[in-house]
Structure formats: C-alpha cells, structure tokens
Amino acid sequence: MRIAYLACRLTLPDSPERRPDAFEHDQMMECLSAAFAAHYATVEAIAWDDEDADWRRFDAVLIGSTWDYQDHLQRFLDRLAKIESQTMLFNDSATVRWNCRKTYLKDLSERGARTVPTVWLDRPAGANVEQAFDALGSDDLVFKRQVGANAEGQFRLKRGDPVPPMPEPMMAQPFLPAIQSEGEMSLVFIDGAFSHGLVKSAADGDYRIQSSYGGREKPCTPDAADIAAATSILETLAETPLYARIDMVRGTDGDMLLMELELVEPFLYPLQADGLGERIYDAAARRLSTI
Structure with a gap:
C-alpha cells in the first residue's frame, strides 16, 4: 500500500520558512511511517498544491497538515476533486466541502x-457585531472566521471594545470560562x-x-x-x-x-495515543480492500 499524506509547503521539512507548529506534521509522519512500514506499506508527504504530483501512483491520499487551505479554499477544493478523480481520498471531498465551513x-x-450558541455574521460590521452581544446574552465574545484554522483571524472582544477589521464572514460565540x-x-x-x-x-x-x-x-x-x-x-x-x-x-x-x-x-495527537498509526493503517486497508 502506498499512501500520500497531504500537507502544505510550510509544514514540509525542506521549507525555508516552516510554520512553528510544523513539528506536529513530523509527529504524524513518524507515527504513520512506522506503522505502515510494519506492513511493508509507505507514506509520502506531498504539498496539496504540488503541480507535478502524480496522484495515480498512490493507492490513497490522506489529508494531513494542509494548514493553509482556508486562504485558498476554492483552489484547495478543486485540487481535492482532481485527486479524488485519480485515487481514493480520505476524508472524501464531499465531506471536506461540507466541513470546511463552520456553518x-x-x-x-x-x-x-x-453546540456552543452562535451568531453568524456574513458581513461583520460595527452594528451587527454589537448586536451579537445582545443576541448571545454575553459581554465577552469570541469572533472566528467561518472558514478558518489555528485561530487565525480570531478575536476575543468585550462589549464596548473597538471592533477590528473583519473582512471575512465570521461567527460569534460566548467566551466559555x-x-x-x-x-x-x-x-x-x-x-x-x-x-x-x-x-x-x-x-x-x-x-x-x-x-x-x-x-x-x-x-x-x-x-x-x-x-x-x-x-x-x-x-x-x-x-x-x-x-x-x-x-x-x-x-x-x-x-x-x-x-x-x-x-x-x-x-490527531499521536503522542497522546497508543497504536494510532496501526489503527489508521487498518482503517485504510479495510476501505481499499472493498474497491
């Protein structure tokens, strides 16, 4: 079995400007590589936007540390559709398309x-941001991008705080102590x-x-x-x-x-688990065996 682990360029080891959390990518690769190698299978990390990648040479592609997808959403979704047309994709593109928006x-x-009570702000501005405090009955709110990751573009605001620019569709939730x-x-x-x-x-x-x-x-x-x-x-x-x-x-x-x-x-926090790589290998093998 040959698996591609889908990453972004800034999590790959050869990136000149690796993300500070790229060590998490390394932990997942170590976990998967060891488990798959025990079954004479391989895992190879590839950037999702690599134009030279031949996805047909893999039995499946596992979406991993694609931690810039939120800034290139349509291009990312188009790439997943291309991958899925050539091999198995986990999780599948329909699931990703639904789950990538916090709606x-x-x-x-x-x-x-x-779920945590939420107000949806497709066009955040001063007035509707202030109304969110009343709607949620809280003086302490967290504003998040509807398409976002790693708390980027996120704000915690108290009632009366200056409202920062929020150019993206947002969601507001009460801060939970x-x-x-x-x-x-x-x-x-x-x-x-x-x-x-x-x-x-x-x-x-x-x-x-x-x-x-x-x-x-x-x-x-x-x-x-x-x-x-x-x-x-x-x-x-x-x-x-x-x-x-x-x-x-x-x-x-x-x-x-x-x-x-x-x-x-x-x-998936492999250091807090025993046997995570083996469980992922078994799950992928089961699904590939049904093709």
Whole structure:
C-alpha cells in the first residue's frame, strides 16, 4: 500500500520558512511511517498544491497538515476533486466541502447536537457585531472566521471594545470560562471507533489552546457519557469518516458542548495515543480492500 499524506509547503521539512507548529506534521509522519512500514506499506508527504504530483501512483491520499487551505479554499477544493478523480481520498471531498465551513454546526444543531450558541455574521460590521452581544446574552465574545484554522483571524472582544477589521464572514460565540479552567477536550475517532482522548489547555493569560500560542495537551480518559455524546455526533453523518476529531468544552450548565467537528485536516495527537498509526493503517486497508 502506498499512501500520500497531504500537507502544505510550510509544514514540509525542506521549507525555508516552516510554520512553528510544523513539528506536529513530523509527529504524524513518524507515527504513520512506522506503522505502515510494519506492513511493508509507505507514506509520502506531498504539498496539496504540488503541480507535478502524480496522484495515480498512490493507492490513497490522506489529508494531513494542509494548514493553509482556508486562504485558498476554492483552489484547495478543486485540487481535492482532481485527486479524488485519480485515487481514493480520505476524508472524501464531499465531506471536506461540507466541513470546511463552520456553518456545518447549524446542520449538527438541527440534528440534535449540543453546540456552543452562535451568531453568524456574513458581513461583520460595527452594528451587527454589537448586536451579537445582545443576541448571545454575553459581554465577552469570541469572533472566528467561518472558514478558518489555528485561530487565525480570531478575536476575543468585550462589549464596548473597538471592533477590528473583519473582512471575512465570521461567527460569534460566548467566551466559555471552562476553556481556561478545564481546557478543551478532544476525542479522536478512527473509522467510527473511539481511539483516544486528550485535554488541551491554553498558556497562562491566553484562551487559545493551539500549540502556536503556547497551548499544551495531556492524555485523558473521557467518561462513557462524553464518548457517547461524541459518538452520537458521528452517527448523524451520512458516511463514516476515516478520521475525526471532536472538540468539546463544558458549558456553564456543566454539560459538554460541541466546539468543532474536525474532518478536514485535524492534528490527531499521536503522542497522546497508543497504536494510532496501526489503527489508521487498518482503517485504510479495510476501505481499499472493498474497491
């Protein structure tokens, strides 16, 4: 089996200006390469926008550290469609097209998922930004890009703060104190089965849990109720994704709320798991065996 691991140029080892979080790409490659090699299979990292790549020489392509896709969305989606016309793609392009815009949270809410309350601002401006505080009943909001990653272009604003330029469609959510006190829980699923869990915490004085901002993580064992809640979200999907990371945070009532369902290019935290590479190999092998 030969697999391509789809990356972006700034996560590849030979990049002259690697991203500060590119070590996460290295961790995933080490995890996958070791597991696949045990089965005489290979994993090769390739930039998604590499014009010289021949996707037909791979049995499948696994979307990995494509962490600039949000700034080139249509080009990225077009490239995925091309790849899918030549080989298997995990996760498939229809799933990515739906999941790359955070408006998918509307669909999940309608299907019964408990999500963080959200106001959608397709054209953010002073007036509707101020109205979001009233609509959400909070004086402390986080504004995120509807197509975004790694908290880029994200703002935490208190009522009355100056409104910064927000040229992209945005979403507003109340700031949840549990992010700083308890952290964000991530549950990783491979082929629909729970793999491992972890808690991500922000650096002192921050609320962003990504490693780019000093975030840190530790393994955890979610209780049965948390796993059931995450599993119920996956069960609303028409197709089971090969990989999924479900990010949840505790609401003010004590219940866990869905923050993100990550199906495009999530980091899967291999250092907090035992056997992640083997599980991904088995899942890919099962799917390829049905072709």
